Amino acid sequence: MMRRAGRRRARIFKVRKGQGSVALTKAEFRARIGERFYDPAFDAVRPEMDAVIETAWDGYHRYRKSPRKRKAGRGFARPGFELPVEWLETRQRLLLAGKRQKDPASPSRILLICGAARSDQTCPGEMSKTFRLLTMARRIVERARRFETDVLDLSRLTSEYGRVIHPCKACVSTAMPLCNWPCSCYPNHAMGQVSDWMAEIYEKWAAAHGVMILTPVYWYGAPSPLKLMMDRLVCADGGNPDPTSTGGKNPEKAKRLELRGWHYPKHLAGRAFAVVVHGDAAGVDTLRRGITDWLIDMELVQAGASASIGRFVGFYKPYATSHEDLDADAGLHEEVRNAARSLIQMVRTIRGGRYLPPDRALRDPRPK
Numbered sequence: 001m002m003r004r005a006g007r008r009r010a011r012i013f014k015v016r017k018g019q020g021s022v023a024l025t026k027a028e029f030r031a032r033i034g035e036r037f038y039d040p041a042f043d044a045v046r047p048e049m050d051a052v053i054e055t056a057w058d059g060y061h062r063y064r065k066s067p068r069k070r071k072a073g074r075g076f077a078r079p080g081f082e083l084p085v086e087w088l089e090t091r092q093r094l095l096l097a098g099k100r101q102k103d104p105a106s107p108s109r110i111l112l113i114c115g116a117a118r119s120d121q122t123c124p125g126e127m128s129k130t131f132r133l134l135t136m137a138r139r140i141v142e143r144a145r146r147f148e149t150d151v152l153d154l155s156r157l158t159s160e161y162g163r164v165i166h167p168c169k170a171c172v173s174t175a176m177p178l179c180n181w182p183c184s185c186y187p188n189h190a191m192g193q194v195s196d197w198m199a200e201i202y203e204k205w206a207a208a209h210g211v212m213i214l215t216p217v218y219w220y221g222a223p224s225p226l227k228l229m230m231d232r233l234v235c236a237d238g239g240n241p242d243p244t245s246t247g248g249k250n251p252e253k254a255k256r257l258e259l260r261g262w263h264y265p266k267h268l269a270g271r272a273f274a275v276v277v278h279g280d281a282a283g284v285d286t287l288r289r290g291i292t293d294w295l296i297d298m299e300l301v302q303a304g305a306s307a308s309i310g311r312f313v314g315f316y317k318p319y320a321t322s323h324e325d326l327d328a329d330a331g332l333h334e335e336v337r338n339a340a341r342s343l344i345q346m347v348r349t350i351r352g353g354r355y356l357p358p359d360r361a362l363r364d365p366r367p368k
């Protein structure tokens with residue numbers, strides 16, 4: 001269902017300021033960046049390190065967020081406006097992924113997402129139960145004719161060197177058009193906010209015909225890696241694909257554009273989804289409903305009642321035996337497989353043109 005903003009009176013609200021400066025002094029900057037090189041092994045190259053830090057300070061002090069830019073080119077409101085090269089490259093990959101996704105001759109792709117932060121490659125020393133459940137679903141998808149899988153294991157944030165998802169800066173709350181699809185907040189080279197994994201993750205979502213999220217409950221909510229990804233996907237729900245229309249990150253221009261009537265493009269609409277949430281004591285259904293509502297808000301399509309599962313594994317039992325408890329729960333194993341089967345069927349239905357949203361002709365009375 002497409003949200004359509006009604007005409008609003010042209011009125012520009014004041015851009016509010018007042019949280020105070022967070023700028024570092026040169027000494028503070030040097031101390032902070034130096035923490036990355038605490039290892040005495042770096043002592044032998046301190047003069048070279050000092051030269052690198054001096055260059056980094058200059059980029060921070062002069063705020064070179066995007067040191068490499070080029071003209072936006074055709075297809076943008078202001079073709080001559082310069083945009084970050086990295087953003088333009090990410091955008092191009094998303095366009096190609098979207099083109100493949102819409103090609104009727106392409107295989108159907110299911111994106112399987114492991115939301116757990118636990119990994120046997122780091123401190124816990126043991127794999128997550130979530131990854132085991134994902135493997136069960138993966139086997140079902142890969143047996144289906146003309147289906148392929150793409151696995152996104154978010155535990156790589158905790159176990160892989162330099163793997164980062166930076167937090168959402170909430171541009172959307174200033175004005176929807178200030179939030180770009182894909183996100184243009186990162187990389188920020190002046191702030192050292194680089195290596196942002198979301199550039200690849202956006203491409204994975206864009207290429208998928210179906211998405212299956214499997215996650216545990218951490219303290220009544222989503223694990224932090226999963227929540228980071230969810231927050232950064234806000235740009236898929238109404239985000240502006242043309243940063244030149246707001247002069248880059250110009251709040252006043254973005255507010256003016258939104259108040260003229262924003263169309264809230266749904267960049268991932270029409271993909272099918274399934275959700276599997278498990279826990280050991282509490283919070284399972286709350287998280288399952290939250291993830292489901294989030295996906296529906298982005299206009300993804302739930303693949304039937306069997307595609308939304310919330311279960312306890314080892315309810316109030318010791319953590320030390322939780323994998324054994326999962327071994328014994330054959331019912332959950334089959335429920336996960338059924339969720340994958342349901343997702344496969346919904347993807348086939350959508351791609352075959354047999355799915356018609358019952359609310360497709362309705363007008364949203366509360367566009368946002």
